[in-house]
Amino acid sequence: MTASEERDHDGGPPPDGDGPPSDATGLAPREQALLALERRSWPGPGAKExxxxxxxxxxxxxxxxxxNALLDDPRALAHDPVTVNRLRRVREEKQRRR
Incomplete structure (x- = not known):
């Protein structure tokens, strides 16, 4: 598979593990890939997993x-505030229901 095929629909970096930070926020490529997966919508059960x-x-x-740990990291919020804030709201709602 080529690097361009490994990229998801938003043009994010291929997930090549925990390397040195590759953006201005200081997130490693793996951390960026976690957030990129969360930005996507998934067609059915099991697809995301x-x-x-x-x-x-x-x-x-x-x-x-x-x-979950990444959601508490200020670098993640700086990198993708929309996704991080949405996931924080979902997490807080689940905690309230418990």
Whole structure:
């Protein structure tokens, strides 16, 4: 698969692991890839989990652990405020329901 095929629909970087920061906010490529997956809409059950395994090489459980930690990182908010704020609202609503 070529690098351009690995990019998701928004032109984000291919997920090549935790490398040095590659943008002005200081997020590593893997962190950027986590947020890029969350920006997408998914056609049906299982599609997102499949993409997490194929693109990032992570189990869905580990993906959500990393994503949850990333939501508390100010660099993530600077990188993608719309996605981070949406996910924070979803997380807070789930916590309120518990």
């Amino acid at each position: 499949r993409a997490v395994r194929e693109r990032l090489g992570l189990s869905p459980t580990r993906y959500y652990q990393l994503l």
